[in-house]
Amino acid sequence: MELAQELLEIITDPSRISTNLTIREQHGQDVSYHLPKLPDVVVYPQDKQEVSKILQFANERAIPVIPFGVGSSLEGHIIPAQGGITIDMTLMNQIIEIRPEDFLVKAQPGVTRNQLNKALQAYGLFFPVDPGADATIGGMAATNASGTNAVRYGVMRDQVKGLEVVLADGTVIHTGGMSMKSSAGYNLTGLFVGSEGTLGVFTEITLKVYGIPETTIAARAVFPDIGTATQAATAIISSGVAIGKVELVDDFTIDAVNQYKGTAYEPLPTLFLEFSGHKASVDEESSLVKEILQSEGCVNIQFEKDSKARAQLWEARHQVAMAILAKAPGKRLMSTDVCVPLSQLPGALVQARQILSSYQLVAGLLGHVGDGNYHASILIDPNDMHEVENAEIAHEEIVRYALGCGGTCTGEHGVGMGKKQYLSEEHGAEAVAVMKLIKGSLDPKRILNPGKILS
Amino acid sequence: MELAQELLEIITDPSRISTNLTIREQHGQDVSYHLPKLPDVVVYPQDKQEVSKILQFANERAIPVIPFGVGSSLEGHIIPAQGGITIDMTLMNQIIEIRPEDFLVKAQPGVTRNQLNKALQAYGLFFPVDPGADATIGGMAATNASGTNAVRYGVMRDQVKGLEVVLADGTVIHTGGMSMKSSAGYNLTGLFVGSEGTLGVFTEITLKVYGIPETTIAARAVFPDIGTATQAATAIISSGVAIGKVELVDDFTIDAVNQYKGTAYEPLPTLFLEFSGHKASVDEESSLVKEILQSEGCVNIQFEKDSKARAQLWEARHQVAMAILAKAPGKRLMSTDVCVPLSQLPGALVQARQILSSYQLVAGLLGHVGDGNYHASILIDPNDMHEVENAEIAHEEIVRYALGCGGTCTGEHGVGMGKKQYLSEEHGAEAVAVMKLIKGSLDPKRILNPGKILS
Known part of the structure; x- marks a missing residue:
């Protein structure tokens, strides 16, 4: 309550600060099996200045900050692992500029992909990344999401041409720009995309868009x-x-x-x-x-x-x-998300089905097979320890198989809380140490979405 | 001479260490107008272990290290601005593995693009990035090169799926992998691509390749x-x-x-x-x-x-x-490399010609107009101070125009020595400060290609 009181100095409108239990519960869980945890307070900033002030405030006091879109993440990305302030970006949902001749759009992070596509349609344009859920473009950029169109149009990182990012200490930076390509310095845009809210909070996103095919x-x-x-x-x-x-x-x-x-x-x-x-x-x-x-x-x-x-x-x-969830009401989804080199995919899928059967798990297999990415969507009761354990072992075996043939533990969902244990195995401890150096230099107090990606 | 003697402990073969003046001159200049500067010694490592040992040696003694491919860079990237050790990668020119079914190739950084394409042809495959010169893939990755095929296939950063990189202190890391997409942690691959030898030295590169069109x-x-x-x-x-x-x-x-x-x-x-x-x-x-x-x-x-x-x-x-150089024997090229949003290109080109004329500069205009990137190739005598100054002013005006309409100072050549002064103007001092934080955390003694990208 004291925290909310202090935040009122920044967000002067009390209706945009909440400590209500239902609101906090809505911000304490995504659509995955990860157990919920509540934020201490949820704030709804309206502009980058407010985001900047919130971060400055939180950084001075070493309070965790978790950016939140619609909560459709699949690895507990938005769960406040250590409590703190959840920044709900829903009110920052303006499409700032559509530049049809440049095949570009500038939008705030709270814009959802359906909202964006509705606005683009009038120009004969569309945005191809479609992770299934009607996620926000901020969340999609944060996890480097992709989906069914990736084989043709690429993933989120291929579409983001520029970002406005608020850093841990409240500094606002701009990365990238509006040109189709650039070799001007370190690729900060590509570093922030996929950083899952652990390096900064996006307040504006410039995206590449495409003509609707004939x-x-x-x-x-x-x-x-x-x-x-x-x-x-x-x-x-x-x-x-x-x-x-x-x-x-x-x-x-x-x-x-x-x-x-x-x-x-x-x-x-x-x-x-x-x-x-x-x-x-x-x-x-x-x-x-x-x-x-x-x-x-x-x-x-x-x-x-x-x-x-x-x-x-x-x-x-x-x-x-x-549809899979509807098969077993009350259960939740654990989704594997490995991606393997194309030639390894037929073997990997056959192997995955064998692994799932051997642990008596009820699961669907589906995949963006054009890019070697597939999911085992495993139905589990988060309170049935035996089932959760079996699912975790199966998950691990599926990941090991993928890593063994040069693949990745996550093609599009991101690391979040659920895939941290595979990061060193995939990249090696030395590469993870480099990630930690970068994290440490940009967020020395580790206030940004703690407990995600890196341990 | 003493330095060469000490390096002989690492590179035990004296024929792969040179302090010969001609050799040093060959490594002191690229194809641009930037004035040459000699390395103290040139070494030719044969494997990553040698590269690692050289870097460990140099880091302990705070000696600058400059990775070198064929020297076809256009902004003085390979000029040893502070002397030091030039690492010529020419001997690390093996194509390690071609995986036709995965559309991937693993190669050492000294492989040139023509060499690569010759090897791929037998599989009906090709590598699309073509910066004109028969550059090495290591150099092309270092500058995030592109060329005529970028509008269809993308730039170097789009093709590099994984890297083996030796860091400043000699640590060998692996980034990325062999899957078509990944959301597994920070995008180190995309950060090292385009870092112009200032964050690490590449010793292996995994590239996406494509079927030769029918x-x-x-x-x-x-x-x-x-x-x-x-x-x-x-x-x-x-x-x-x-x-x-x-x-x-x-x-x-x-x-x-x-x-x-x-x-x-x-x-x-x-x-x-x-x-x-x-x-x-x-x-x-x-x-x-x-x-x-x-x-x-x-x-x-x-x-x-x-x-x-x-x-x-x-x-x-x-x-x-x-062809342009042949017009005026003895002169050298200063090349602008701006890239603007597509809709701004016709205006930018007309403006560029006016600027060049107003300073009486002899220059060709050519461009990868499909992605908004164009070059004014200006003929200058590096010893004619008046001509160099005029060219620099014209260059600046062309860059300002591009930045003014949301473009970049360099679409594909990279920053090197020649575009450092525009980096803050393009990205803002705060974003450049983030680049400096990253540089400082990965190369605290600033031995890696000093004087490039960041001041």
């Missing part, structure tokens, strides 16, 4: 088993076709989606695909892909040219996490 | 003036066509190329273009582009489908720097 075709290709499906996806990527999306959904998950969305997809491992571009290219590429799929053992292919049918198909894909 | 068509489009040509390039990019290259060469430079290469191109501002991909797409896109060019005032278009004619055309483009 033609888009979606397809659903059904396979007898997961190995064949993955092999087919790899064959498509290797053919050099400029595919837009290649998503794998396993039989368990297809079944969950059918129950949750009322669809009637064949309950077999399925690739969801999309091609887009000018008409002649799309036609040529979709017929090439059809040939590849058939020669790789696909048992059924459905093309969807109609935009409504296409939207329905991707809606189904985007809601798989919810 | 079909490629090149075109040459001639315009009455530079404004119209740039406007046409911008219109092509805005149309969403997946163009491969769009290069602008002004009338002065076309004339220089004709003299140097014996070509007979019309001496007018010219766009050199390339489209590649599957046949139907290329045909569709090239006819779309033809329509756009004509409606934008193009006076002549020549398409080149034949691979020999195409090679000749790009050869001409790649040798413009040499």
